[in-house]
Amino acid sequence: MTQTVDRALVILASLAEGPASLEQAANRIGVHKSTAMRLLRTLEEHGFVHRQPDYRYRLGGRLFSLAQLALESIDVRVVAAPHLAALNERCGHTVHLAVHEDGEVTYVDKLESRYPVRMYSRIGKRAPLTASAVGKVLLADLPEARRREVAEALEYPAYTARSIRTPEALLEELAQVREQGWAVDRSEYEETVNCVAVPIRGIDGRVIAACSISTPTVVAPVGTLRRLIPDLLDTAAAVSLEYGGGRG
């Protein structure tokens, strides 16, 4: 679109192949060296390229700080919304989007079931990490040490007869979740609700959110819910991909 910016970005990308002198850089994008110099100077002023003592240019530290900030500033909800809507359209059940926040699960988005019997929840509602499918998915991705630390610190109330009651049991289940790539909640929080969840991953591969389908036990037994996992996984994959900007 705009020629100048276009050239500047091409020259920046070309530096990814390795440091270059002024003339090399100019040749790479086919412009006069004076033009390349002005572009590189501007990039340098902003820290996107760095000048080595031998006068060659290389990629600069600003790229790192920006990449770091980008990870934090991205809003998952917006990216996920249409995909969740499509999933909800297909299966008709309650769909949730949740993130890990202060030792609890927070539901940041929700689409209502089309079935007459619905489970209660709302956006902003919080749930225990120990007794929800989304909680397990979010915990399972933590590094081994941190996972153990969190598991030890959590409380394990008996929400139902099936609730997980010990750190050991939780860690064992998390290992399984890591392996199979999805988690299930069989009436572990509310007696009448089952749930399956899958991870949504950020650009760096880390889990940033979890996406789930929840159903009252009277509407769908766990077996029925399991058959929805492929669709759920596809949805999460689509969100992860788009969230990554297609590149990365």
Next chain:
Amino acid sequence: MTQTVDRALVILASLAEGPASLEQAANRIGVHKSTAMRLLRTLEEHGFVHRQPDYRYRLGGRLFSLAQLALESIDVRVVAAPHLAALNERCGHTVHLAVHEDGEVTYVDKLESRYPVRMYSRIGKRAPLTASAVGKVLLADLPEARRREVAEALEYPAYTARSIRTPEALLEELAQVREQGWAVDRSEYEETVNCVAVPIRGIDGRVIAACSISTPTVVAPVGTLRRLIPDLLDTAAAVSLEYGGGRG
């Protein structure tokens, strides 16, 4: 320097504060929204910004791939050279710059001692990881698991009477190196040579190279060498800082 590129980079940096609509972005840098749009489009074509489903712009995945590539393409030698020269000027001893390569240490730069009795070495020379101060520094930064793995795989020849002979002894010493931030070699490779080394860190904090001062034992005992450590640490810090592009 060039107005267009300058504006594009400012708009890019402003997105680090969070996603923005077209008008917000235009206001942030004080240009007409049509101008901002052209800039953002160009940035988008190159993947530096990404458009969310709600039409807002956020930082794009290209930043991550570039940041990744930058880590690999940076040439430590060029950045370190003047600092090493200054260090050599001050202390008069042999100064080395070394990196970890294929299970050995490779000296990538060297400045000669001003003393008549000199140790032998040259750029490109390789040395064992187990019996050199630079080797210990480079090993000490590896993650725990990888460190143990490498330690197990290495050989432990008796270069001298003081050479480290077992993985256990090496790992114990590496723990100390991690703690104190520098490593020493007391005639462990060559009977007549002592050496102290410190790490040079990349933008991500990982050790990318090691810098050392080596002396024949007849010129300086270990005690004398230890007094040079602060200067050595300052030198390494200066290199690390410049290597990071001043930002990051």
Next chain:
DNA sequence: CTCCCCGTTGCGCCCAGTGCAACGGCTCTC
């Protein structure tokens, strides 16, 4: 000392980037 290489700078041309204004799809309101 001269030559050569490469980064730097001043200059004039003209193209490309800019701001304006009109368009259109969308949502909210009455």
Next chain:
DNA sequence: GAGAGCCGTTGCACTGGGCGCAACGGGGAG
């Protein structure tokens, strides 16, 4: 349901700024 307002998009004419050229200068090699 019509109107209003918001915001992204597009076509256009102007001119400012980006462009290539050519000359300068410093450092290294022969």
